[in-house]
Amino acid sequence: QSALTQPASVSGSPGQSITISCTGTSSDVGSYNFVSWYQQHPGKAPKLMIYEVTKRPSGISTRFSGSKSGNTASLTISGLQAEDEADYHCSSYAGSSTYVFGTGTKVIVL
Amino acid sequence: EVQLVESGGGLVQPGGSLRLSCVASGFTFSRYAMYWVRQAPGKGLEFLSAISNNGGITSYANSVKDRFTISRDNSKNTLYLQMGSLRSEDMAVYYCAGESFDYWGQGMLVTVSS
Numbered sequence: 001q002s003a004l005t006q007p008a009s010v011s012g013s014p015g016q017s018i019t020i021s022c023t024g025t026s027s028d029v030g031s032y033n034f035v036s037w038y039q040q041h042p043g044k045a046p047k048l049m050i051y052e053v054t055k056r057p058s059g060i061s062t063r064f065s066g067s068k069s070g071n072t073a074s075l076t077i078s079g080l081q082a083e084d085e086a087d088y089h090c091s092s093y094a095g096s097s098t099y100v101f102g103t104g105t106k107v108i109v110l
Numbered sequence: 111e112v113q114l115v116e117s118g119g120g121l122v123q124p125g126g127s128l129r130l131s132c133v134a135s136g137f138t139f140s141r142y143a144m145y146w147v148r149q150a151p152g153k154g155l156e157f158l159s160a161i162s163n164n165g166g167i168t169s170y171a172n173s174v175k176d177r178f179t180i181s182r183d184n185s186k187n188t189l190y191l192q193m194g195s196l197r198s199e200d201m202a203v204y205y206c207a208g209e210s211f212d213y214w215g216q217g218m219l220v221t222v223s224s
Contacts (some may be wrong), residue, residue, distance in 0.1 A: 045214040089155050097160050097169035104154035
């Protein structure tokens with residue numbers, strides 16, 4: 001049950017695209033298509049942005065997209081906006097009704 | 111409107127116990143699995159526990175297994191987390207979540223200190 005590995009921070013200018021990686025193992029990310037991504041602004045609860053690797057909940061901008069290859073999942077934010085500056089967390093199903101979250105990534109809009 | 115309202119957090123001494131509650135509204139509580147997740151200051155999210163819609167299946171992270179117990183009362187639309195043998199490293203903001211982590215409470219701080 002080790003945390004998934006994410007970069008501590010990723011930065012980009014408004015309008016650019018950035019990608020956040022989330023690296024797990026063959027026991028979690030590599031075994032299940034149940035990777036989710038969350039956005040969290042300071043002092044607020046997490047907000048689901050992507051589920052089941054690529055799906056967006058209702059109301060989430062199409063600027064957010066997810067993918068997975070092997071043991072690594074990725075979140076891409078295109079057309080970066082100031083309001084996207086936040087912490088982003090990934091999670092994966094890890095079997096036996098358990099989940100594992102990532103270490104978290106701070107997105108900085110320059 | 112979906113709401114998850116947590117209560118029961120606060121200051122507790124090392125070795126002590128605390129019971130967190132999470133009251134749900136705005137969705138059919140009894141249909142969904144529910145979860146507890148925590149976030150230590152300046153850290154990432156940590157999965158703690160899950161419970162199936164009818165309470166028949168529960169799971170725990172190794173870090174809290176044998177110390178924490180998750181339960182639910184579908185007649186009261188309420189999720190619980192009984193926490194025992196609390197340690198300083200359990201200090202965090204605790205969130206309840208549901209519906210595959212689409213719904214989240216506002217979070218409540220648990221402080222473990224003498």
